[in-house]
Amino acid sequence: MTDASFATSDTLRAHIAGWQRELSTIRRLAPKTVESYSRDVHQFLVFLSGHIGGPIDVPDLAALRPADLRAFLAARRREDIGSRSLARTLSGLKSLFSYLEREDLVALEALSVVRTPKLARGLPRPLSVLEARAAGPAAIESEDRPWVGARDAAVIALCYGAGLRISEALALTRIDLDGTTLRVRGKGNKIRLVPLIAPVREAVKAYLKLCPFALSATEPMFRGVRGGPLNPRLIQLRLEHLRGVLGLPASATPHTLRHSFATHLLAKGGDLRAIQELLGHASLSTTQIYTHIDSERLLEAYRAAHPRG
Structure with a gap:
Protein backbone atom coordinates (compact mmCIF):
# COMPACT_ATOMS: atom_id res chain seq x y z
CA MET A 1 0.00 0.00 0.00
CA THR A 2 1.19 3.51 -0.81
CA ASP A 3 2.51 5.37 2.24
CA ALA A 4 -0.06 7.88 3.52
CA SER A 5 2.36 9.69 5.83
CA PHE A 6 1.98 12.98 3.94
CA ALA A 7 -1.77 12.95 4.68
CA THR A 8 -1.90 11.71 8.29
CA SER A 9 -0.39 12.41 11.69
CA ASP A 10 1.92 9.99 13.48
CA THR A 11 -0.83 9.28 16.04
CA LEU A 12 -3.39 8.36 13.39
CA ARG A 13 -0.89 6.19 11.52
CA ALA A 14 -0.24 4.27 14.75
CA HIS A 15 -3.98 3.66 15.21
CA ILE A 16 -4.33 2.56 11.58
CA ALA A 17 -1.49 0.08 12.10
CA GLY A 18 -3.31 -1.27 15.17
CA TRP A 19 -6.50 -1.66 13.14
CA GLN A 20 -4.62 -3.54 10.41
CA ARG A 21 -3.10 -5.89 13.00
CA GLU A 22 -6.57 -6.57 14.40
CA LEU A 23 -7.89 -7.40 10.94
CA SER A 24 -5.06 -9.86 10.34
CA THR A 25 -4.49 -11.50 13.73
CA ILE A 26 -7.82 -11.28 15.55
CA ARG A 27 -10.43 -11.18 12.81
CA ARG A 28 -8.19 -13.31 10.57
CA LEU A 29 -9.30 -11.67 7.35
CA ALA A 30 -7.62 -12.76 4.15
CA PRO A 31 -4.47 -10.77 3.29
CA LYS A 32 -6.09 -9.53 0.08
CA THR A 33 -9.08 -8.22 2.06
CA VAL A 34 -6.80 -6.39 4.52
CA GLU A 35 -4.89 -4.95 1.58
CA SER A 36 -8.11 -3.77 -0.11
CA TYR A 37 -9.47 -2.21 3.08
CA SER A 38 -6.15 -0.48 3.74
CA ARG A 39 -6.00 0.88 0.19
CA ASP A 40 -9.56 2.21 0.46
CA VAL A 41 -8.79 3.93 3.76
CA HIS A 42 -5.62 5.42 2.27
CA GLN A 43 -7.62 6.85 -0.65
CA PHE A 44 -10.14 8.34 1.75
CA LEU A 45 -7.46 9.97 3.89
CA VAL A 46 -5.73 11.45 0.84
CA PHE A 47 -9.06 12.87 -0.29
CA LEU A 48 -9.88 14.21 3.17
CA SER A 49 -6.46 15.81 3.45
CA GLY A 50 -7.12 17.77 0.27
CA HIS A 51 -10.71 18.39 1.31
CA ILE A 52 -9.83 20.13 4.58
CA GLY A 53 -6.42 21.44 3.45
CA GLY A 54 -3.90 19.70 5.69
CA PRO A 55 -2.73 16.48 7.36
CA ILE A 56 -5.43 14.35 9.00
CA ASP A 57 -5.42 13.61 12.73
CA VAL A 58 -7.82 11.69 14.97
CA PRO A 59 -9.85 14.81 15.89
CA ASP A 60 -10.49 15.40 12.16
CA LEU A 61 -12.07 11.96 11.90
CA ALA A 62 -14.08 12.57 15.05
CA ALA A 63 -15.46 15.77 13.48
CA LEU A 64 -16.31 14.05 10.20
CA ARG A 65 -19.70 14.96 8.73
CA PRO A 66 -21.92 12.88 6.42
CA ALA A 67 -21.36 15.57 3.75
CA ASP A 68 -17.61 14.84 3.83
CA LEU A 69 -18.21 11.15 3.20
CA ARG A 70 -20.70 11.86 0.43
CA ALA A 71 -18.20 14.21 -1.21
CA PHE A 72 -15.60 11.42 -1.14
CA LEU A 73 -18.01 8.89 -2.66
CA ALA A 74 -19.03 11.41 -5.33
CA ALA A 75 -15.36 11.99 -6.18
CA ARG A 76 -14.83 8.25 -6.54
CA ARG A 77 -17.92 8.01 -8.75
CA ARG A 78 -16.41 10.62 -11.06
CA GLU A 79 -13.43 8.28 -11.43
CA ASP A 80 -15.82 5.60 -12.76
CA ILE A 81 -15.62 3.48 -9.61
CA GLY A 82 -18.53 1.02 -9.51
CA SER A 83 -21.08 0.50 -6.76
CA ARG A 84 -19.51 -2.76 -5.61
CA SER A 85 -16.12 -1.11 -5.06
CA LEU A 86 -17.77 1.83 -3.27
CA ALA A 87 -19.65 -0.57 -1.02
CA ARG A 88 -16.37 -2.29 -0.14
CA THR A 89 -14.81 1.13 0.55
CA LEU A 90 -17.58 1.99 2.98
CA SER A 91 -17.16 -1.41 4.61
CA GLY A 92 -13.44 -0.71 5.12
CA LEU A 93 -14.12 2.75 6.55
CA LYS A 94 -16.74 1.37 8.92
CA SER A 95 -14.27 -1.26 10.07
CA LEU A 96 -11.65 1.41 10.85
CA PHE A 97 -14.16 3.67 12.60
CA SER A 98 -15.47 0.74 14.64
CA TYR A 99 -11.93 0.09 15.81
CA LEU A 100 -11.39 3.75 16.69
CA GLU A 101 -14.74 3.82 18.50
CA ARG A 102 -13.73 0.84 20.62
CA GLU A 103 -10.60 2.80 21.47
CA ASP A 104 -12.88 5.70 22.61
CA LEU A 105 -11.46 8.00 19.94
CA VAL A 106 -14.35 8.65 17.52
CA ALA A 107 -18.05 7.88 17.02
CA LEU A 108 -19.72 6.28 14.01
CA GLU A 109 -22.50 8.84 13.63
CA ALA A 110 -21.40 10.21 10.24
CA LEU A 111 -21.02 6.76 8.69
CA SER A 112 -24.31 5.49 10.10
CA VAL A 113 -26.35 7.94 8.00
CA VAL A 114 -24.53 7.33 4.71
CA ARG A 115 -26.27 4.65 2.66
CA THR A 116 -24.37 1.85 1.02
CA PRO A 117 -24.51 2.22 -2.79
CA LYS A 118 -27.16 0.06 -4.39
CA LEU A 119 -25.57 -2.90 -6.13
CA ALA A 120 -26.72 -3.86 -9.59
CA ARG A 121 -28.30 -7.26 -9.61
CA GLY A 122 -26.05 -9.79 -11.30
CA LEU A 123 -27.63 -11.84 -14.04
CA PRO A 124 -27.29 -15.62 -13.60
CA ARG A 125 -25.56 -17.46 -16.41
CA PRO A 126 -27.71 -20.45 -17.44
CA LEU A 127 -26.40 -23.64 -18.95
CA SER A 128 -27.51 -24.65 -22.40
Whole structure:
Protein backbone atom coordinates (compact mmCIF):
# COMPACT_ATOMS: atom_id res chain seq x y z
CA MET A 1 0.00 0.00 0.00
CA THR A 2 1.19 3.51 -0.81
CA ASP A 3 2.51 5.37 2.24
CA ALA A 4 -0.06 7.88 3.52
CA SER A 5 2.36 9.69 5.83
CA PHE A 6 1.98 12.98 3.94
CA ALA A 7 -1.77 12.95 4.68
CA THR A 8 -1.90 11.71 8.29
CA SER A 9 -0.39 12.41 11.69
CA ASP A 10 1.92 9.99 13.48
CA THR A 11 -0.83 9.28 16.04
CA LEU A 12 -3.39 8.36 13.39
CA ARG A 13 -0.89 6.19 11.52
CA ALA A 14 -0.24 4.27 14.75
CA HIS A 15 -3.98 3.66 15.21
CA ILE A 16 -4.33 2.56 11.58
CA ALA A 17 -1.49 0.08 12.10
CA GLY A 18 -3.31 -1.27 15.17
CA TRP A 19 -6.50 -1.66 13.14
CA GLN A 20 -4.62 -3.54 10.41
CA ARG A 21 -3.10 -5.89 13.00
CA GLU A 22 -6.57 -6.57 14.40
CA LEU A 23 -7.89 -7.40 10.94
CA SER A 24 -5.06 -9.86 10.34
CA THR A 25 -4.49 -11.50 13.73
CA ILE A 26 -7.82 -11.28 15.55
CA ARG A 27 -10.43 -11.18 12.81
CA ARG A 28 -8.19 -13.31 10.57
CA LEU A 29 -9.30 -11.67 7.35
CA ALA A 30 -7.62 -12.76 4.15
CA PRO A 31 -4.47 -10.77 3.29
CA LYS A 32 -6.09 -9.53 0.08
CA THR A 33 -9.08 -8.22 2.06
CA VAL A 34 -6.80 -6.39 4.52
CA GLU A 35 -4.89 -4.95 1.58
CA SER A 36 -8.11 -3.77 -0.11
CA TYR A 37 -9.47 -2.21 3.08
CA SER A 38 -6.15 -0.48 3.74
CA ARG A 39 -6.00 0.88 0.19
CA ASP A 40 -9.56 2.21 0.46
CA VAL A 41 -8.79 3.93 3.76
CA HIS A 42 -5.62 5.42 2.27
CA GLN A 43 -7.62 6.85 -0.65
CA PHE A 44 -10.14 8.34 1.75
CA LEU A 45 -7.46 9.97 3.89
CA VAL A 46 -5.73 11.45 0.84
CA PHE A 47 -9.06 12.87 -0.29
CA LEU A 48 -9.88 14.21 3.17
CA SER A 49 -6.46 15.81 3.45
CA GLY A 50 -7.12 17.77 0.27
CA HIS A 51 -10.71 18.39 1.31
CA ILE A 52 -9.83 20.13 4.58
CA GLY A 53 -6.42 21.44 3.45
CA GLY A 54 -3.90 19.70 5.69
CA PRO A 55 -2.73 16.48 7.36
CA ILE A 56 -5.43 14.35 9.00
CA ASP A 57 -5.42 13.61 12.73
CA VAL A 58 -7.82 11.69 14.97
CA PRO A 59 -9.85 14.81 15.89
CA ASP A 60 -10.49 15.40 12.16
CA LEU A 61 -12.07 11.96 11.90
CA ALA A 62 -14.08 12.57 15.05
CA ALA A 63 -15.46 15.77 13.48
CA LEU A 64 -16.31 14.05 10.20
CA ARG A 65 -19.70 14.96 8.73
CA PRO A 66 -21.92 12.88 6.42
CA ALA A 67 -21.36 15.57 3.75
CA ASP A 68 -17.61 14.84 3.83
CA LEU A 69 -18.21 11.15 3.20
CA ARG A 70 -20.70 11.86 0.43
CA ALA A 71 -18.20 14.21 -1.21
CA PHE A 72 -15.60 11.42 -1.14
CA LEU A 73 -18.01 8.89 -2.66
CA ALA A 74 -19.03 11.41 -5.33
CA ALA A 75 -15.36 11.99 -6.18
CA ARG A 76 -14.83 8.25 -6.54
CA ARG A 77 -17.92 8.01 -8.75
CA ARG A 78 -16.41 10.62 -11.06
CA GLU A 79 -13.43 8.28 -11.43
CA ASP A 80 -15.82 5.60 -12.76
CA ILE A 81 -15.62 3.48 -9.61
CA GLY A 82 -18.53 1.02 -9.51
CA SER A 83 -21.08 0.50 -6.76
CA ARG A 84 -19.51 -2.76 -5.61
CA SER A 85 -16.12 -1.11 -5.06
CA LEU A 86 -17.77 1.83 -3.27
CA ALA A 87 -19.65 -0.57 -1.02
CA ARG A 88 -16.37 -2.29 -0.14
CA THR A 89 -14.81 1.13 0.55
CA LEU A 90 -17.58 1.99 2.98
CA SER A 91 -17.16 -1.41 4.61
CA GLY A 92 -13.44 -0.71 5.12
CA LEU A 93 -14.12 2.75 6.55
CA LYS A 94 -16.74 1.37 8.92
CA SER A 95 -14.27 -1.26 10.07
CA LEU A 96 -11.65 1.41 10.85
CA PHE A 97 -14.16 3.67 12.60
CA SER A 98 -15.47 0.74 14.64
CA TYR A 99 -11.93 0.09 15.81
CA LEU A 100 -11.39 3.75 16.69
CA GLU A 101 -14.74 3.82 18.50
CA ARG A 102 -13.73 0.84 20.62
CA GLU A 103 -10.60 2.80 21.47
CA ASP A 104 -12.88 5.70 22.61
CA LEU A 105 -11.46 8.00 19.94
CA VAL A 106 -14.35 8.65 17.52
CA ALA A 107 -18.05 7.88 17.02
CA LEU A 108 -19.72 6.28 14.01
CA GLU A 109 -22.50 8.84 13.63
CA ALA A 110 -21.40 10.21 10.24
CA LEU A 111 -21.02 6.76 8.69
CA SER A 112 -24.31 5.49 10.10
CA VAL A 113 -26.35 7.94 8.00
CA VAL A 114 -24.53 7.33 4.71
CA ARG A 115 -26.27 4.65 2.66
CA THR A 116 -24.37 1.85 1.02
CA PRO A 117 -24.51 2.22 -2.79
CA LYS A 118 -27.16 0.06 -4.39
CA LEU A 119 -25.57 -2.90 -6.13
CA ALA A 120 -26.72 -3.86 -9.59
CA ARG A 121 -28.30 -7.26 -9.61
CA GLY A 122 -26.05 -9.79 -11.30
CA LEU A 123 -27.63 -11.84 -14.04
CA PRO A 124 -27.29 -15.62 -13.60
CA ARG A 125 -25.56 -17.46 -16.41
CA PRO A 126 -27.71 -20.45 -17.44
CA LEU A 127 -26.40 -23.64 -18.95
CA SER A 128 -27.51 -24.65 -22.40
CA VAL A 129 -30.30 -27.24 -22.66
CA LEU A 130 -27.80 -29.91 -23.75
CA GLU A 131 -25.42 -29.12 -20.88
CA ALA A 132 -28.20 -29.22 -18.29
CA ARG A 133 -29.59 -32.49 -19.65
CA ALA A 134 -26.16 -34.13 -19.71
CA ALA A 135 -25.37 -33.40 -16.05
CA GLY A 136 -27.57 -36.15 -14.56
CA PRO A 137 -26.35 -39.07 -16.72
CA ALA A 138 -22.75 -37.87 -16.28
CA ALA A 139 -23.18 -37.99 -12.49
CA ILE A 140 -24.11 -41.68 -12.78
CA GLU A 141 -21.25 -42.52 -15.13
CA SER A 142 -18.63 -40.78 -12.99
CA GLU A 143 -19.55 -42.65 -9.78
CA ASP A 144 -18.44 -46.22 -8.91
CA ARG A 145 -21.29 -46.72 -6.41
CA PRO A 146 -24.52 -47.00 -8.44
CA TRP A 147 -26.82 -45.73 -5.67
CA VAL A 148 -24.68 -42.63 -5.06
CA GLY A 149 -24.61 -41.83 -8.77
CA ALA A 150 -28.39 -42.31 -8.96
CA ARG A 151 -28.81 -40.09 -5.89
CA ASP A 152 -26.77 -37.23 -7.34
CA ALA A 153 -28.51 -37.57 -10.72
CA ALA A 154 -31.91 -37.34 -8.97
CA VAL A 155 -30.94 -34.19 -7.08
CA ILE A 156 -29.58 -32.62 -10.28
CA ALA A 157 -32.82 -33.58 -12.06
CA LEU A 158 -34.89 -31.87 -9.35
CA CYS A 159 -32.82 -28.67 -9.57
CA TYR A 160 -33.09 -28.48 -13.36
CA GLY A 161 -36.31 -30.35 -14.11
CA ALA A 162 -38.35 -28.87 -11.26
CA GLY A 163 -36.49 -25.63 -10.55
CA LEU A 164 -35.79 -26.48 -6.91
CA ARG A 165 -33.25 -24.82 -4.68
CA ILE A 166 -30.69 -27.33 -3.43
CA SER A 167 -32.02 -26.92 0.13
CA GLU A 168 -35.55 -27.67 -1.10
CA ALA A 169 -34.46 -30.79 -2.97
CA LEU A 170 -32.57 -32.19 0.02
CA ALA A 171 -35.50 -31.53 2.37
CA LEU A 172 -37.90 -33.65 0.29
CA THR A 173 -39.49 -36.70 1.90
CA ARG A 174 -41.29 -39.62 0.28
CA ILE A 175 -44.61 -38.17 1.37
CA ASP A 176 -43.85 -35.08 -0.74
CA LEU A 177 -43.98 -37.24 -3.88
CA ASP A 178 -47.52 -37.53 -5.17
CA GLY A 179 -47.53 -39.12 -8.57
CA THR A 180 -47.07 -36.30 -11.04
CA THR A 181 -46.76 -33.53 -8.45
CA LEU A 182 -44.15 -32.54 -5.91
CA ARG A 183 -44.88 -30.82 -2.60
CA VAL A 184 -42.06 -28.35 -1.94
CA ARG A 185 -41.39 -26.43 1.26
CA GLY A 186 -39.71 -23.18 0.22
CA LYS A 187 -38.44 -20.06 1.92
CA GLY A 188 -40.48 -18.98 4.92
CA ASN A 189 -41.93 -22.52 5.09
CA LYS A 190 -44.24 -21.68 2.18
CA ILE A 191 -45.61 -24.75 0.45
CA ARG A 192 -45.95 -24.93 -3.33
CA LEU A 193 -46.86 -27.71 -5.74
CA VAL A 194 -44.53 -28.34 -8.68
CA PRO A 195 -45.25 -30.64 -11.64
CA LEU A 196 -43.03 -33.71 -11.65
CA ILE A 197 -42.17 -34.39 -15.29
CA ALA A 198 -41.39 -37.94 -16.38
CA PRO A 199 -37.54 -37.69 -16.55
CA VAL A 200 -37.39 -36.24 -13.03
CA ARG A 201 -39.86 -38.80 -11.74
CA GLU A 202 -37.80 -41.63 -13.23
CA ALA A 203 -34.56 -40.25 -11.79
CA VAL A 204 -36.03 -40.11 -8.28
CA LYS A 205 -37.57 -43.55 -8.70
CA ALA A 206 -34.20 -45.02 -9.78
CA TYR A 207 -32.51 -43.56 -6.70
CA LEU A 208 -35.18 -44.83 -4.28
CA LYS A 209 -34.88 -48.31 -5.79
CA LEU A 210 -31.10 -48.40 -5.22
CA CYS A 211 -30.89 -46.54 -1.90
CA PRO A 212 -29.51 -48.99 0.71
CA PHE A 213 -31.20 -47.27 3.67
CA ALA A 214 -34.72 -47.72 5.01
CA LEU A 215 -36.51 -44.41 4.47
CA SER A 216 -39.59 -43.47 6.44
CA ALA A 217 -42.27 -41.39 4.72
CA THR A 218 -41.43 -38.25 6.71
CA GLU A 219 -37.60 -38.30 6.70
CA PRO A 220 -35.42 -36.57 4.08
CA MET A 221 -35.00 -39.14 1.35
CA PHE A 222 -31.57 -38.11 0.09
CA ARG A 223 -28.86 -39.69 2.25
CA GLY A 224 -25.12 -39.58 2.63
CA VAL A 225 -23.05 -42.76 2.53
CA ARG A 226 -23.40 -43.20 6.32
CA GLY A 227 -27.15 -42.87 6.24
CA GLY A 228 -27.52 -39.32 7.51
CA PRO A 229 -29.16 -36.44 5.61
CA LEU A 230 -27.21 -35.54 2.48
CA ASN A 231 -24.89 -32.57 2.81
CA PRO A 232 -25.47 -30.03 -0.01
CA ARG A 233 -21.72 -29.59 -0.32
CA LEU A 234 -21.50 -33.08 -1.85
CA ILE A 235 -23.79 -32.06 -4.70
CA GLN A 236 -21.78 -28.88 -5.18
CA LEU A 237 -18.62 -30.99 -5.39
CA ARG A 238 -20.31 -33.29 -7.89
CA LEU A 239 -21.08 -30.30 -10.13
CA GLU A 240 -17.48 -29.10 -9.76
CA HIS A 241 -16.32 -32.51 -10.98
CA LEU A 242 -18.79 -32.45 -13.88
CA ARG A 243 -17.42 -29.09 -15.03
CA GLY A 244 -14.27 -30.92 -16.07
CA VAL A 245 -16.05 -34.00 -17.42
CA LEU A 246 -18.56 -32.07 -19.53
CA GLY A 247 -16.63 -28.85 -20.08
CA LEU A 248 -19.22 -26.83 -18.16
CA PRO A 249 -18.50 -23.20 -17.26
CA ALA A 250 -16.99 -22.39 -13.86
CA SER A 251 -20.32 -20.83 -12.89
CA ALA A 252 -22.10 -24.22 -13.05
CA THR A 253 -23.58 -24.91 -9.59
CA PRO A 254 -26.79 -26.49 -8.30
CA HIS A 255 -28.35 -23.01 -8.30
CA THR A 256 -27.31 -22.52 -11.92
CA LEU A 257 -29.51 -25.49 -12.77
CA ARG A 258 -32.47 -23.69 -11.19
CA HIS A 259 -31.62 -20.56 -13.18
CA SER A 260 -31.43 -22.68 -16.33
CA PHE A 261 -34.87 -24.18 -15.58
CA ALA A 262 -36.45 -20.71 -15.47
CA THR A 263 -34.53 -19.35 -18.46
CA HIS A 264 -35.36 -22.31 -20.69
CA LEU A 265 -39.05 -22.16 -19.74
CA LEU A 266 -39.16 -18.47 -20.61
CA ALA A 267 -37.36 -19.07 -23.91
CA LYS A 268 -40.07 -21.60 -24.82
CA GLY A 269 -42.82 -19.05 -24.16
CA GLY A 270 -43.54 -19.86 -20.53
CA ASP A 271 -45.79 -17.41 -18.66
CA LEU A 272 -43.83 -15.23 -16.24
CA ARG A 273 -46.37 -15.58 -13.43
CA ALA A 274 -46.45 -19.35 -13.84
CA ILE A 275 -42.64 -19.42 -13.63
CA GLN A 276 -42.88 -17.27 -10.50
CA GLU A 277 -45.15 -19.87 -8.90
CA LEU A 278 -42.90 -22.75 -9.94
CA LEU A 279 -39.81 -21.06 -8.48
CA GLY A 280 -41.57 -20.00 -5.29
CA HIS A 281 -40.67 -16.33 -5.70
CA ALA A 282 -42.64 -14.04 -3.39
CA SER A 283 -42.32 -11.13 -5.83
CA LEU A 284 -42.74 -11.08 -9.59
CA SER A 285 -39.85 -8.59 -9.80
CA THR A 286 -37.50 -11.39 -8.69
CA THR A 287 -38.67 -13.57 -11.57
CA GLN A 288 -38.47 -10.73 -14.09
CA ILE A 289 -34.67 -10.94 -14.01
CA TYR A 290 -35.03 -13.86 -16.43
CA THR A 291 -36.60 -11.60 -19.06
CA HIS A 292 -33.31 -9.68 -19.09
CA ILE A 293 -31.37 -12.91 -19.51
CA ASP A 294 -33.53 -13.99 -22.43
CA SER A 295 -33.18 -10.55 -24.07
CA GLU A 296 -29.40 -10.73 -23.74
CA ARG A 297 -29.34 -14.17 -25.37
CA LEU A 298 -31.47 -12.86 -28.25
CA LEU A 299 -29.12 -9.91 -28.70
CA GLU A 300 -26.10 -12.23 -28.75
CA ALA A 301 -27.76 -14.37 -31.43
CA TYR A 302 -28.66 -11.24 -33.39
CA ARG A 303 -25.11 -9.89 -33.28
CA ALA A 304 -23.71 -13.25 -34.35
CA ALA A 305 -26.13 -13.79 -37.24
CA HIS A 306 -26.88 -10.35 -38.62
CA PRO A 307 -24.72 -9.46 -41.64
CA ARG A 308 -23.95 -6.03 -40.14
CA GLY A 309 -23.52 -7.35 -36.58
